[in-house]
Amino acid sequence: MKKMTFIHSAKKMTIACSILAASVSFGASAFAFSDLKGDPAETKINALHKDGIINGVTSDKFAPKSSVTFAQGIQFIVSGLKLSPKPDAGSTGTVSSYFPHVNDKAWYASAFLTAKQNGLPLDKNVDPNAAMSRAQFAHLLAEALKTKGNFPVTMMFFNITDGDKLSKDVMNNLQMLLNTHLVQLDKNGNFQPNDPVTRSQAAAWIYDTAQFAKNIEAPDDSANAPGYNYETDINVTKAAEGVNKVTLTVNNLPNPGYGLVIEKIEFGKDKTATIYFNVTDPEPGKMYPQVITKGSAVTFLPEGYTAVAKSVKGTSSPAPGIK
Structure with missing residues (x-):
């Protein structure tokens, strides 16, 4: 698999700085762009x-089919997701000390920093x-x-036909x-x-991602409520390049009528994926043999994450083996 870089796979563009600045400068006009119909x-x-996140290349043109440069793209992302400066994060120098090709006085310098x-x-x-590629953006x-x-987010594996062109992280x-x-x-x-x-594509992705970010919520408090201490096993195997298959098993269920459902997966900054599961009750009115049984469910995780199982009624279990 080829490893993508931010330089070698990018196409050069020669766009005047004044146009670049106009494309992402703040301030909104009261009318719609004239070249967006359809x-x-x-x-x-x-x-x-309208929210002052992006502007056009002129006062009434957006140029939706034009390519996005790194200058524009970084400004899009920083402004659209409202990323805040963090001088205490260790990046306190001038932007050119981190990115030699970025001028400290450029309109996009603060976004890069x-x-x-x-x-x-x-x-x-x-x-x-x-120009930024779709994968880079x-x-x-x-x-x-x-x-x-x-x-x-509940993860399922998408088979990307041209996925062999993507690095593991991408x-x-x-x-x-x-x-x-x-x-x-x-x-x-x-x-x-x-x-x-x-x-156009970049703006749509920014809009949808910004809306999603507004709705990010902490896990339901019920996930931390006291309850059953289920005995769980997690088996992690490689499913495809960059993707692991995770089989979650709950042991010692009273009879085969009990089931297992993965409710959601929470991805932490520490590369931990918490799999929240629920043990479902037997269907009312049905008879089941009274034998101890197991319940299993399968999901998929990006490679590099450590799986942890947590019942919405309590208990957790770290995953051994592959990460």
Whole structure:
């Protein structure tokens, strides 16, 4: 599998700085862009413009099909997800001390520094005028989303037809974005990871991700309520490149009528994936042999996460073996 970098897979663009600045400067106008008719992201773009997140390349043109540069893309992500400067995070120097090709006085300089302080994995030699690929933008967007806190998501594995073009880290983040419905594959299961991300696509992803971030909630208090101490086993095996299959088993259930359901998965910043499960009761009116049995359920996790099982009625169990 080829490892993607933020420099070699990017196409160079020559866009005047004044146009770049106009594309992401703050301040919204009262009218809609004139070149968005029929664009699927028209409503979302206008909403972001109204909120002062993005502007057009001119006063009335958005250029939805134009490619997004790193300068624009980083500003989109930092502004759209409201990332805050964190000088106490150790990134207190000038932006050019971290990214030599970023001018300290450029309109996008503060966005790059904020991205650095929030842990976004930008290549040191990133060219702010280079076009961002769809995979690069999605990867950084997912990393920005993770800074908003833990959030539950039930993971299923998406077979990405052109997934062999993705690095492990990008694949993990893309699986998360697909499971949260923040990005989609085409009808053939392709993501076109190396294609430049357009301004329309980037704006739509920013809008949806920002809305998702607003709704991030802490786990239900019932997950921490006292209850049954189930005996659980977690078996982790490699399912595909960058993806692990997790089989959760609850032992010593009273009879075969009891079942097991995975309610949600919460991904922590410490690379822990907490699998919340519930043991379902037997169907009323049915007779079951009174024999001790087991219940199992399967889910999928990005490679690198440690699985922990937790009943919504209490108990937890760390996963041995593969991470």
